[in-house]
Amino acid sequence: MTNQKEPKPVGLLACQVDPYLWELETEVHACSAEPNADGFYEVELLDTVLFPEGGGQPSDRGTIGSAEVRHVYREALRAIHLTSEKFEGGARVRVKVDPERRLDHMQQHSGQHLLSAILEREYGLETVACKSHVELKTDKTLKLDPGQQAEIERRCNEAICRRVPVTVETSAYNTDALPSSLPDDYVGGVVRHVVIDGLDRNACCGTHVTNLAELQAIKLCHTDRIRGGNTRLFFLVGDRVLRRLHEAQERERRLTSLLSCGPDAHVAAVERTQLLLRDASKHVRSLQSEVAEGLATRLVQQLARGPLAVLHRDGADSALLFSIVRAIGDTGAAAASSPPLARGVVMLTGGSAAAGGGGGPVLIAGDEALVARSVEVLRTHIPAMRGGGKGSLWRGKSTDWAGLDRAHAAISAAVAGDGSIQ
Ligand SMILES: [Zn+2]
Numbered sequence: 342m343t344n345q346k347e348p349k350p351v352g353l354l355a356c357q358v359d360p361y362l363w364e365l366e367t368e369v370h371a372c373s374a375e376p377n378a379d380g381f382y383e384v385e386l387l388d389t390v391l392f393p394e395g396g397g398q399p400s401d402r403g404t405i406g407s408a409e410v411r412h413v414y415r416e417a418l419r420a421i422h423l424t425s426e427k428f429e430g431g432a433r434v435r436v437k438v439d440p441e442r443r444l445d446h447m448q449q450h451s452g453q454h455l456l457s458a459i460l461e462r463e464y465g466l467e468t469v470a471c472k473s474h475v476e477l478k479t480d481k482t483l484k485l486d487p488g489q490q491a492e493i494e495r496r497c498n499e500a501i502c503r504r505v506p507v508t509v510e511t512s513a514y515n516t517d518a519l520p521s522s523l524p525d526d527y528v529g530g531v532v533r534h535v536v537i538d539g540l541d542r543n544a545c546c547g548t549h550v551t552n553l554a555e556l557q558a559i560k561l562c563h564t565d566r567i568r569g570g571n572t573r574l575f576f577l578v579g580d581r582v583l584r585r586l587h588e589a590q591e592r593e594r595r596l597t598s599l600l601s602c603g604p605d606a607h608v609a610a611v612e613r614t615q616l617l618l619r620d621a622s623k624h625v626r627s628l629q630s631e632v633a634e635g636l637a638t639r640l641v642q643q644l645a646r647g648p649l650a651v652l653h654r655d656g657a658d659s660a661l662l663f664s665i666v667r668a669i670g671d672t673g674a675a676a677a678s679s680p681p682l683a684r685g686v687v688m689l690t691g692g693s694a695a696a697g698g699g700g701g702p703v704l705i706a707g708d709e710a711l712v713a714r715s716v717e718v719l720r721t722h723i724p725a726m727r728g729g730g731k732g733s734l735w736r737g738k739s740t741d742w743a744g745l746d747r748a749h750a751a752i753s754a755a756v757a758g759d760g761s762i763q
Contacts, residue, residue, distance in 0.1 A: 343430045346370070360551070365435070366433065369387075382424050382428070394412070400412045403438040445581065451535075453475060455501075456497055458540045466483065507536065513532075514528070523544065560576065593607075645681070648757065651749045652665070652689050653691070656691065656692075657692070662703075718751050727739070
């Protein structure tokens with residue numbers, strides 16, 4: 342059932358006329374009979390305090406009666422609320438907005454208008470898109486350096502300190518004088534201009550603060566160069582400045598305790614730690630290659646006695662296992678007439694063999710037939726093992742090495758009986 346009364350068009354919604362009105366008693370104009378694909382009913386009210394997403398400002402959230410409103414969007418001049426509850430046309434309802442979220446949006450949106458106005462007036466930089474950043478039409482000659490950024494920030498904050506009023510001008514829809522930013526499906530109703538006294542006049546459907554003083558502060562953040570030569574300038578307004586500062590302070594406090602030095606020395610302390618880490622890693626790599634050579638010698642000795650050589654080394658990663666196999670190969674090169682891996686197979690495991698230790702990597706290398714057979718036997722004993730490879734090298738990992746000893750014995754028996762061993 343549809344309510345016969347005409348709903349207020351977008352442009353004259355209560356949220357746009359008075360952005361500080363947090364709730365309103367109104368009537369349901371219409372509601373979809375069935376929920377949409379996402380399970381939401383589409384509800385239109387005679388008027389609303391919930392702003393429908395548009396003009397770079399996100400949708401409000403709130404409630405209609407006890408039903409939560411998940412999203413509000415504009416369809417031509419209608420504001421459509423998505424709720425999980427169904428409503429009857431004509432029903433009287435109370436609609437409420439989430440004021441915290443709205444105030445944040447108003448601060449960011451009015452702040453963006455102010456920032457764009459200063460950028461355009463003072464620096465000739467046009468805003469072509471906006472969100473939590475403004476996207477500026479920059480090129481090789483028209484760009485933004487850190488000095489200019491500091492000056493822009495100073496000018497924005499100066500306008501906030503001067504408590505400049507922000508007003509909305511509403512005029513009749515006139516096809517001869519339509520702002521170019523008006524969406525194509527916005528036909529009829531009224532056209533709104535948001536005016537920052539003496540600084541800016543911009544067509545906009547959004548909700549705004551009534552005085553720049555309510556922005557508290559603007560902080561310009563980093564810039565990103567994006568494709569096409571444009572620049573994104575990120576900014577924070579109002580409560581977001583304080584929230585970000587709070588987060589930064591918390592981080593600083595934790596770093597002070599972790600690095601055992603005051604904030605002024607944080608960067609130097611991290612640089613020193615990174616340098617030490619680089620040196621230590623280099624040292625570890627050289628020790629590892631020595632270890633790999635030592636272990637390779639032992640494995641080559643094992644291979645001289647039989648077709649299988651096995652090794653589990655707790656803590657070894659797959660890089661160390663590979664260097665052991667390489668070192669065996671190098672030993673083989675010295676004995677070119679009879680390389681050790683051509684005669685048999687090596688099976689290397691790393692990580693942790695302890696129960697619940699998380700397993701680790703496995704590497705099997707050598708004679709093709711022996712590698713294939715070893716993998717086959719190993720799979721039956723270690724069901725958690727995954728991996729792949731073909732020919733003389735197979736690599737994998739397991740989340741558990743329980744049963745590894747039994748697997749070693751079974752593989753030993755399996756490869757000893759292989760006909761390819763001479
Ligand atoms: Zn706007």
